[in-house]
Amino acid sequence: xxxxxxxxxxxxxxxxxxxxxxxxxxxxxxxxxxxxxxxxxxxxxxxxxxxxxxxxxxxxxxxxxxxxxxxxxxxxxxxxxxxxxxxxxxxxxxxxxxxxxxxxxxxxxxxxxxxxxxxxxxxxxxxxxxxxxxxxxxxxxxxxxxxxxxxxxxxxxxxxxxxxxxxxxxxxxxxxxxxxxxxxxxxxxxxxxxxxxxxxxxxxxxxxxxxxxxxxxxxxxxxxxxxxxxxxxxxxxxxxxxxxxxxxxxxxxxxxxxxxxxxxxxxxxxxxxxxxxxxxxxxxxxxxxxxxxxxxxxxxxxxxxxxxxxxxxxxxxxxxxxxxxxxxxxxxxxxxxxxxxxxxxxxxxxxxxxxxxxxxxxxxxxxxxxxxxxxxxxxxxxxxxxxxxxxxxxxxxxxxxxxxxxxxxxxxxxxxxxxxxxxxxxxxxxxxxxxxxxxxxxxxxxxxxxxxxxxxxxxxxxxxxxxxxxxxxxxxxxxxxxxxxxxxxxxxxxxxxxxxxxxxxxxxxxxxxxxxxxxxxxx
Amino acid sequence: xxxxxxxxxxxxxxxxxxxxxxxxxxxxxxxxxxxxxxxxxxxxxxxxxxxxxxxxxxxxxxxxxxxxxxxxxxxxxxxxxxxxxxxxxxxxxxxxxxxxxxxxxxxxxxxxxxxxxxxxxxxxxxxxxxxxxxxxxxxxxxxxxxxxxxxxxxxxxxxxxxxxxxxxxxxxxxxxxxxxxxxxxxxxxxxxxxxxxxxxxxxxxxxxxxxxxxxxxxxxxxxxxxxxxxxxxxxxxxxxxxxxxxxxxxxxxxxxxxxxxxxxxxxxxxxxxxxxxxxxxxxxxxxxxxxxxxxxxxxxxxxxxxxxxxxxxxxxxxxxxxxxxxxxxxx
Numbered sequence: 069x070x071x072x073x074x075x076x077x078x079x080x081x082x083x084x085x086x087x088x089x090x091x092x093x094x095x096x097x098x099x100x101x102x103x104x105x106x107x108x109x110x111x112x113x114x115x116x117x118x119x120x121x122x123x124x125x126x127x128x129x130x131x132x133x134x135x136x137x138x139x140x141x142x143x144x145x146x147x148x149x150x151x152x153x154x155x156x157x158x159x160x161x162x163x164x165x166x167x168x169x170x171x172x173x174x175x176x177x178x179x180x181x182x183x184x185x186x187x188x189x190x191x192x193x194x195x196x197x198x199x200x201x202x203x204x205x206x207x208x209x210x211x212x213x214x215x216x217x218x219x220x221x222x223x224x225x226x227x228x229x230x231x232x233x234x235x236x237x238x239x240x241x242x243x244x245x246x247x248x249x250x251x252x253x254x255x256x257x258x259x260x261x262x263x264x265x266x267x268x269x270x271x272x273x274x275x276x277x278x279x280x281x282x283x284x285x286x287x288x289x290x291x292x293x294x295x296x297x298x299x300x301x302x303x304x305x306x307x308x309x310x311x312x313x314x315x316x317x318x319x320x321x322x323x324x325x326x327x328x329x330x331x332x333x334x335x336x337x338x339x340x341x342x343x344x345x346x347x348x349x350x351x352x353x354x355x356x357x358x359x360x361x362x363x364x365x366x367x368x369x370x371x372x373x374x375x376x377x378x379x380x381x382x383x384x385x386x387x388x389x390x391x392x393x394x395x396x397x398x399x400x401x402x403x404x405x406x407x408x409x410x411x412x413x414x415x416x417x418x419x420x421x422x423x424x425x426x427x428x429x430x431x432x433x434x435x436x437x438x439x440x441x442x443x444x445x446x447x448x449x450x451x452x453x454x455x456x457x458x459x460x461x462x463x464x465x466x467x468x469x470x471x472x473x474x475x476x477x478x479x480x481x482x483x484x485x486x487x488x489x490x491x492x493x494x495x496x497x498x499x500x501x502x503x504x505x506x507x508x509x510x511x512x513x514x515x516x517x518x519x520x521x522x523x524x525x526x527x528x529x530x531x532x533x534x535x536x537x538x539x540x541x542x543x544x545x546x547x548x549x550x551x552x553x554x555x556x557x558x559x560x561x562x563x564x565x566x567x568x569x570x571x572x573x574x575x576x577x578x579x580x581x582x583x584x585x586x587x588x589x590x591x
Numbered sequence: 592x593x594x595x596x597x598x599x600x601x602x603x604x605x606x607x608x609x610x611x612x613x614x615x616x617x618x619x620x621x622x623x624x625x626x627x628x629x630x631x632x633x634x635x636x637x638x639x640x641x642x643x644x645x646x647x648x649x650x651x652x653x654x655x656x657x658x659x660x661x662x663x664x665x666x667x668x669x670x671x672x673x674x675x676x677x678x679x680x681x682x683x684x685x686x687x688x689x690x691x692x693x694x695x696x697x698x699x700x701x702x703x704x705x706x707x708x709x710x711x712x713x714x715x716x717x718x719x720x721x722x723x724x725x726x727x728x729x730x731x732x733x734x735x736x737x738x739x740x741x742x743x744x745x746x747x748x749x750x751x752x753x754x755x756x757x758x759x760x761x762x763x764x765x766x767x768x769x770x771x772x773x774x775x776x777x778x779x780x781x782x783x784x785x786x787x788x789x790x791x792x793x794x795x796x797x798x799x800x801x802x803x804x805x806x807x808x809x810x811x812x813x814x815x816x817x818x819x820x821x822x823x824x825x826x827x828x829x830x831x832x833x834x835x836x837x838x839x840x841x842x843x844x845x846x847x848x849x850x851x852x853x854x855x856x857x858x859x860x861x862x863x864x865x866x867x868x869x870x871x872x873x874x875x876x877x878x879x880x881x882x883x884x885x886x887x888x889x890x891x892x893x894x895x896x897x898x899x900x901x902x903x904x905x906x907x908x909x910x911x912x913x914x915x916x917x918x919x920x921x922x
Contacts, residue, residue, distance in 0.1 A: 090879065090883045090885075091883075091885070091886075093879065094876055094879055094880055094883070094886070097872055097875060097876040097879065098872075098873075098876055100872050101868075101869045101872040101873050101876070101901070104865050104868055104869050104872075105865075105869065107860055107865050108862040108865035108866060108909070108913060109913075112860060114860065115859060115860055115861065142860075143860050263855070263856070312762065312763065316762070316763075316765060317765055317766055318763055318765075318766065319766050319769070320766045338766070339766040339767050339769065339853060340766070340767070340769055340770040340772075340849075340852055340853050341852070342852060342855060349855055350855075351852075351853065351854055351855035353854065353855075506854065506855040506856070507855075508855040508856060510856070510857075513851065513857065516847075516857065517848070520844045520847070521844075523840070523844075524837060524840055524841055524844060527836070527837050527840060528837055531833045531834075531836070531837060531878075556826075556829065556882075558826065
C-alpha cells in the first residue's frame with residue numbers, strides 16, 4: 069500500500085510537471101489551433117442549424133459519424149473543451165508559482181552582485197580611484213533612471229545592485245490572468261445569458277412580446293428560466309431600404325415601437341445600431357417581403373394569409389408557402405372534404421426581370437412585383453405531428469400523392485386575382501415587409517470586454533518591457549560595473565554605456581570606452 | 592479618381608517588379624564583399640522607431656568576413672554594377688511605395704470612405720503597410736537590403752492577384768459596413784497583416800540562411816549564401832512579430848466589439864473569426880516558443896511561417912470559399 073501511495077504521488081507529480089511545462093503548453097496551443105479548423109469547414113449548429121440539416125441530408129454516409137464526433141458543434145465539443153481546459157489548467161499551474169515569485173521579486177531587494185562582474189555580458193572598469201561620494205553618486209544616477217537600487221557595504225567594499233523592468237513580468241502575468249477572466253466571462257455569459265431569433269412582420273397584428281413561445285428559435289443559459297426574460301413588446305411600423313442602381317443595398321432602417329416598463333417609445337433600429345433595452349439587445353439581421361394572399365373558397369368564405377417569404381439571393385427573390393388548412397368547410401354541416409385543404413408554393417420577385425427566361429428578381433425594391441404561385445390541393449399534413457417547416461410544403465404528403473398540384477402555375481401582380489379550376493379564387497393583395505431580429509442578453513460581456521482590455525495592456529507590457537540588472541563594485545582600488553539583460557533587449561549595451569558615463573564625476577569624462585560583448589539573451 | 596487609382600496601381604506593380612529585378616541582379620552578382628560592406632555601414636545607428644524596442648547594437652549585425660576562401664574574389668566592376676542595381680532597387684521600391692500610397696488614397700477619395708471596404712482594397716492596403724514596414728526595416732537595418740527581392744516579389748504577386756481577380760469598382764458600402772469600426776477593425780487587421788508579411792519574409796529567409804549555414808546546398812538553401820547571418824535574421828523576425836502581434840490582438844478585439852453592435856454577439860465562430868483565432872493562437876505559439884530556450888530557433892521560424900499560412904487562408908480561403916457573416920467583404 070505504501071508503495072502504491074508513493075508511486076501515485078510520484079506519477080501525479082510528474083504528470084503535473086509535464087502538464088505545466090512550456091512544451092506541453094505549446095503542443096496544446098498548437099492542438100487548439102488545429103482543432104478549431106473543422107468549425108470553419110463544416111457548418112455549425114450554433115451558427116446555422118439549417119445548413120447542418122442540409123449537410124446531413126446530402127452526406128448520408130459521413131454525416132451521422134461526423135455528428136456523433138461533435139463535428140457540427142466543434143466549439144462546444146468534449147475534445148475542443150478538453151484542449152482549452154487542459155491549456156488553462158497548465159496556465160494556472162504555471163502562473164501561480166510565477167505570480168508568487170514575482171511578488172517576492174517586487175518586495176525583495178535586488179540580489180547581491182556576482183563575484184566576477186567581468187563575466188557579465190556587459191562590463192567595464194571605471195577610470196580613476198573611488199571617492200567617498202562615488203557610491204552615493206552612482207546610487208543617485210540609478211535612482212533617477214528608476215532602477216530599484218540597493219547598496220551593500222562589506223568592509224571597505226561597497227556593492228550596488230540595481231534592477232529595472234518589472235513591468236515585463238507584470239504585463240506577462242496580467243495578460244495570462246486576463247485570458248482566465250475571458251474564460252470566466254464566456255462561461256458566465258453562457259450560464260446567465262439567453263438569446264432568440266424572430267421574424268417581425270410590419271404592423272399591429274404581428275407585434276412581438278418577449279416570451280419564449282414567440283420565438284422562432286431560442287436558447288436559454290443553464291441558469292435562466294422562462295420567467296426570467298425581461299418583459300417588453302416590439303412592433304415594427306416601417307421599414308426603409310435604399311439601394312444602388314445595381315441592387316447593392318446602401319441602408320436599412322426599421323422604425324420600431326417599444327413597450328417596456330409601461331412606457332412606449334418609437335425607436336430606430338439599424339444595422340450596427342442595435343436597440344439597447346433593459347435586459348436585452350435587439351439587432352437587425354435581415355429583411356424580406358411577406359406576400360398577403362386572400363383565398364376565397366367554394367362556399368364564398370375568404371381567409372387572409374400573410375407569410376414571410378425567405379430571400380434566396382441578394383436581389384430578394386423570395387420563396388415561401390401560404391397554407392389554408394381551414395378552408396372549404398361546409399358551413400351547414402361543419403364538415404370538410406378530406407382533400408380540400410389548399411396550399412400555395414410561391415416565388416416572389418420584387419422586380420420582374422426583363423428577360424422572361426430568368427426566374428429571379430432584377431432588383432430588390434418593389435418596382436414591378438410578381439408572385440408566381442403553384443396551387444396544391446389535398447391534405448397538408450399538419451395533423452401528422454411531425455415538425456414542419458413553415459417555408460415549404462410537406463414533401464412527404466406530395467410524394468405520397470395526398471397533396472397534388474391543382475391547376476397550372478400563375479403569376480399575379482398586386483391586386484390581381486387568379487381563379488383555380490374549381491372556381492375558387494386567390495387574390496394577391498400586396499406585401500408587407502418583415503425584418504429578422506436577434507434578441508440577446510449576455511451578462512458576461514462586461515467581463516470579457518474588461519478582460520480583453522487587460523489582455524492587450526498586459527501584452528504591451530510583456531512585449532515592451534525589458535528586465536535588466538546593473539551592478540557596481542566600489543573598492544579602494546577602483547570601480548567596476550557589470551550589466552545583465554534578463555530578456556531579449558538588443559539596446560542594453562547602449563543603455564549600460566550611457567549609465568556608466570552618467571556616473572562619472574561631472575568634471576572628468578571617462579576616456580575609456582566601455583567594452584561590450586555580444587549580449588546573450590537570458591530568458 | 593477611381594480610374595486614377597487603378598492606373599496608379601499598375602504603376603505600383605510595375606515599380607515593384609522592376610525593384611524586384613534590380614535587387615535580384617544585386618543579389619545574384621553582388622559579392623560577399625559587398626554584403627560585408629553594407630553590413631559595416633549599417634553599424635552606424637539610424638534613428639527610426641518601429642517601436643518594438645531600441646536600436647540594434649553593433650553586436651547584432653551580421654558579420655561576414657570580407658575575404659572568404661569559398662567565394663572567388665569579386666572584380667570591382669561587377670561589384671559596382673551590382674551595387675548600382677541595389678540602389679536602383681531601393682529607389683524603385685520607394686517610387687512604387689509612393690504610387691501605391693497615392694493609389695490607396697485616390698481610391699479612398701473616389702469611394703468617399705476608408706479604402707478597405709472589400710477584399711481588393713484590403714489587399715491593396717495590407718500590402719501598402721507591408722511595404723511601409725519593409726522600408727522602416729530597411730532604414731533600421733540596412734544590411735537586410737537583400738531581402739528586398741522577396742518583399743517586392745510578395746507585394747507584386749499579391750497586388751497582381753488583387754488587380755486581376757478581386758477587382759471591383761469603387762462604391763459605397765453595404766449597410767453592414769456602415770460603422771466607424773470599419774476604420775478601426777479593418778485598419779488594424781490590414782496593418783497587422785502587412786507587418787506579418789514582412790515577418791514571414793524574414794522568417795523564411797532565416798530558415799534558408801540557417802539551412803545554408805548548416806551546410807545544405809539544395810535549391811532554397813543555395814539562396815542563403817548572400818543573406819545576412821541567421822542569428823540577425825531571427826532577431827529581426829522576432830521584433831517584427833512582437834510588434835504586430837498586439838496590433839492583431841487589438842484588431843480581433845475591435846472586431847468582437849463591432850460584432851456585438853452589428854450582430855448582437857461578440858463572437859460568432861464565423862469562418863473569418865475562426866481563422867483569426869487560429870492565426871492568433873499560432874502567433875501566440877510563436878512568441879511562447881521564442882521565449883523558451885529549449886525550442887530551436889528554426890522551429891520558431893517555422894511556426895512564424897505557419898502563422899503567415901493561416902493569414903493567407905483567412906484572406907483568400909475564407910473570402911473565396913467559405914460563406915459566413917463576413918461574406919459581404921466583396922470579392
